[in-house]
């Protein structure tokens with residue numbers, strides 16, 4: 001557990017055209033924990049993840065703060081946050097092989113390793129997720145489940161200090177979905193990374209995990 005730090009939102013909320021999207025959210029996510037965020041469509045779940053990542057679209061204004069341990073993250077640029085994200089679409093580069101996609105994600109400090117060493121590390125990782133021998137493949141020739149695993153590896157190779165999951169399971173069929181979900185949760189637990197999962201499906205929630213529903217601000221006055 002290299003980066004065992006608590007991720008914390010304090011009174012986070014977003015507005016669009018002067019309208020607050022959801023009631024201010026405060027939450028702490030422990031190392032290795034997956035906190036699930038649910039809420040009605042359009043209430044701002046994905047945008048909240050964009051803000052946490054450091055990539056809030058210009059149309060929005062944000063209030064509140066984001067912390068990783070004692071470090072305030074929300075004032076930092078995206079490249080200094082070291083927060084990873086997984087989306088519904090895997091966003092692998094189609095003009096690169098699987099291995100090249102992985103090498104590209106490795107952090108600058110690993111440039112101290114030789115190219116051969118980095119390749120060996122990436123190929124060993126592929127093997128651990130049952131993808132031995134697929135390093136030279138074009139991502140388009142992989143199955144959905146294989147691509148999902150490569151996409152997770154790519155996110156993890158960047159050594160994120162926290163991980164955001166924006167409906168990463170929703171494109172996978174039922175059997176694959178359960179398997180990949182467990183794989184993601186195991187990796188998060190093993191690495192001790194705090195994670196926030198946005199989903200519409202209560203079945204995606206880790207067993208016994210905490211879930212918070214974003215509520216429209218009007219509901220405060222009901």
Ligand SMILES: Nc1ncnc2c1ncn2[C@@H]1O[C@H](COP(=O)(O)OP(=O)(O)OP(=O)(O)O)[C@@H](O)[C@H]1O
Pocket residue numbers: 016021039040041042043044045046047048057059
């Ligand atoms: N780049 C943008 N510029 C302006 N408005 C946007 C932008 N992205 C999203 N929105 C709007 O902001 C609101 C919140 O969008 P967001 O995608 O965060 O909701 P969500 O809760 O993730 O929705 P869903 O559950 O349907 O994925 C919506 O009303 C959406 O139309």
